[in-house]
Amino acid sequence: MLLALAFPFNCVAVLLALVWSWVSRPFHKAPVRVKSPKNILIAGARMTKTLLLARTFHAAGHRVILIDTEKFWLNGNQYSNAVAGFYTVPDPQKDLAGYTQKLQAIAQQENINLFIPVAIFSVVYPEGMEQHPLAGYCEVCHFDVAVTGMLDDKFAFAEKARSLGLSVPKSFKITAPEQVLNFDFSQEQRQYILKSIPYDACRRLNLTKLPCPTPEETAAFVNSLPISEKTPWIMQEFIPGQEYCTHSTVRSGQSTLYCCCESSAFQVNYEIVDNPQISEWVRRFLKGVDGFGQASFDFIQTPDGTAYAIECNPRTHSAITLFYNHPQVAEAYLDPAFSGEPLEPLVNSRPTYWLYHELWRLNEVRSLSQLQTWWRNIWRGKEAIFEVNDPLPFLMVHHWQIPLLVLDNLRKLQSWIRIDFNIGEVIR
Structure with a gap:
């Protein structure tokens, strides 16, 4: 119903953009011609x-x-x-x-x-x-099978980083609930969280701290998870601090494209951050990674400045949307002789956001100051999908792709948790 209410406004915006593109076409720069x-x-x-x-x-x-x-x-x-x-x-x-x-x-x-x-x-x-x-x-x-497997496996990645002398949380590989239930948490200074090693779009946001207040609650939570030899999990020390995410396009141990942003469990806003501790961590780790590929790291940085890498995904990160106005991104992927410092978002790159996520967040606004903060994020940012000269995806993602996925869930009588306009999915 909310998407239906937004549909006419989206149509008007896209129609105006199409008209403007047509009217201003004679004044556009000539298309790029590459050899x-x-x-x-x-x-x-x-x-x-x-x-x-x-x-x-x-x-x-x-x-x-x-x-x-x-x-x-x-x-x-x-x-x-x-x-x-x-x-x-x-x-x-x-x-x-x-x-x-x-x-x-x-x-x-x-x-x-x-x-x-x-x-x-x-x-x-x-x-x-x-x-x-x-x-x-x-x-x-x-990357090849071995490197991809190491990066994608949260436990193997942590062990690799530790072998290089890089900071990572204390971690344990879990293949049966009993390993958690028999663990002596009384000897630990920090609590722990459980994360599935195979990608789990739903449970990846569950940051329940262990142990729970009572042994019964701990047992109920752990037994509710699909932990097995075929679906291993990692029990990882929970380190409080500021979360960060990075994207690196990598060729022969060197980043050709790099960005770093503050992060959160469900991230739909990206803004450039200069964090030397994290960029140095990434540089040292990637130095030993052969091949051509992509690596997206997640970090926690404690108040004393120590950056702990908590996982790596060997694929493109959504933070790459910050390169929306950078003219050399293609070169970072295509030039095998690329050398020197990695490309980073331009200094005039604005933070990226997804308008429909921001509109939904209005229901969380409870004060004038919160409303001002919300508006400031919109005013100073860049909508990640919308482009005046290429407006149709903005219409079709929000009012074709997502509604059909929601209707398909309804047809199958399946429940769902949220809509993620960033990755274009209905998360169940």
């Missing part, structure tokens, strides 16, 4: 970070093709001016052979030069896969 334009394939069409990359490569004179799993045939980003084509592929977790065959066919048909995985379905190597399906077809911006 050797590339064909770029990006996986995760439903996500805002995919749209950012598509617009960036398109602005640099390259051709962009998007893919996503069959569930997201309805994604709104395929209507962007920056997108030359869109395909659906089978979910590799359900049909690995079909996914591989379709992906390779797309790469051949579109003469793809570079593949960038953004959504998790295209990042995680399914069991038994020894190399990426597009190895030999094009360059792949993704």
Whole structure:
């Protein structure tokens, strides 16, 4: 109902943007012409970070093709001016052979030069896969099986960082509830939290502190989690402090693209932060990482300045939306000879936000000062999806993609927790 109420306003904004684009077209800069334009394939069409990359490569004179799993045939980003084509592929977790065959066919048909995985379905190597399906077809911006497995496994990542002398929270790998229930918390100075090692979009936001007030509550919580040998969890020391997130595009142990922002469990606002302790931590860790890929680190920094890395995701971070006005992002991905300091968001880059998330947050405003803070975030920021010269994704994500996903949940009588306009999903 709320989306329906917002629909006419969105339509007016998009219509005005389309008219303005048409009227001002003679005054636009001539399209960029590169000597050797590339064909770029990006996986995760439903996500805002995919749209950012598509617009960036398109602005640099390259051709962009998007893919996503069959569930997201309805994604709104395929209507962007920056997108030359869109395909659906089978979910590799359900049909690995079909996914591989379709992906390779797309790469051949579109003469793809570079593949960038953004959504998790295209990042995680399914069991038994020894190399990426597009190895030999094009360059792949993704680490090999061993490196990806280490970065994606929260416990293995923590052990690797610790071996390099880098600060990480105390961690334990959990494969059975009894390991937690028999743990002697009385010897610990801090509480602990449990996180699933395989990606869990729903439970990743559950930061229940252990032990709970009573043994019975602890047992009830731990036994409610799907902990097993096949679905291991990590019990990690909870360190209070300021959270940060980073994105790095990495080639041969060196960042070519880097940004750092303050963070939170459910992050829908990004603003540039200069944090030397974290950037040095990232530099030291990545120095020993071979290959070409992406790494997104999450940190907690204590009041004494110590930065603890709590996990790493080997894929694009949504904080990359801060590069919306940077003209060299494509170079950071395409130039194998890129050297020197990594590209960072421009100094005039504004914080990014998602308008529909901000509108929903109005129901949390309880005072005039809170309202002023909310308005200040809008006024000084940049809407992550909307572009005057490319407005259709703003309409189609909010009033096609998301409503159809909500209606599909209703059809199946499935409950859901929240709508995430950033990643373009209804989280169950």
